[in-house]
Amino acid sequence: MFNSISSKKVYEQIIEQIQERILNGELKKGDKLPSERELSEQMKVSRTSIREAIRVLETMGVIESKQGEGNFICTNIEKSLIEPLSMIFKLNDGTWQNVLELREVLELQTVKIAATRATEKECMELKSIINEMKKEAGSTYNNKAIVLLDQKFHNKLAAISKNYLIESLFITASKLFEGFIEDAREKIISTHWSEEALFEKHNAIYEAIKEKNPERAYEKMKEHMDIIRKSYTK
Structure with a gap:
């Protein structure tokens, strides 16, 4: 051998x-x-x-x-890559823009793939995550819970793609995304965007996937990313 x-x-x-x-x-x-x-x-x-x-x-x-x-x-080799990526990010003085660009590269194409491959059960699971997010809304003490649910929603999209390379990249980048999502959510709510608007964007993404409409799913994810970008540039 x-x-x-x-x-x-x-x-x-x-x-x-x-x-x-x-x-x-x-x-x-x-x-x-x-x-x-x-x-x-x-x-x-x-x-x-x-x-x-x-x-x-x-x-x-x-x-x-x-x-x-x-x-x-x-x-579970993927998890061993998380810390090295986080260290690379820190040592190179990584910025929110680096993370957002990585999210855009991964998520805009991932959501299109997910829209073509999602099963009825997977759509129900996405809807369940959104419903949980709505239950947690309105309380400053639940910010962490909503961040985790937000991350769960996006990780689920990666899983729905049924592409193990995409899912592995999401797992690897998860620690970067986790802190970024929490910070982004606070910035979004502190501007003219409301929590309701944030949930509406997630729901719109879900609806497009349920309809198996990849172009609309891409469009709604792009709108979601644009909100984040605008909040950071204010």
Whole structure:
């Protein structure tokens, strides 16, 4: 399964071989790796090098170790990308405009795809989220709850796209979006836009998806993004 290795940086080549087998489909989410002894014999390297490679892959979020069971390909690799993206954003002095542009790139096309693929059940789930948002409206103490529901609505759109790359990008960017959505909502309400208008935009997006109208869904999402942009530029 694996090739022998002869190099000064042995653990790096071990990592490369495991990554290559993930990329070519030989190793999939949840697959168990051979034991350290088996990997050592197959690659003709020391078990110390194998352990070092495993530790690095664990840190990267590619492998998860289960006590008494062994090492497995992580079933939730996407979450391991969240913190690096947040750090990149902070270290580069990221702005609201960076986040908004990322949201526009992702969401304007995602909502069009969602409108063509949404099932009746998924539409009902979207409507349920909007109804929950309305229940929480009107109380300053519930701002956090509405932010989480807002994020849930947009994450649901990504899930409805049934494109795992789009959904993974949403999960990866979720921490950036979470803080941005809370800040954006406060700015929207502090301007001439009301909470009702904000919910109306979400409902309009839902209606377009329910009607399976991708162009209208795009138009309504664009209006939603425009409100956010205008609120930030005031």
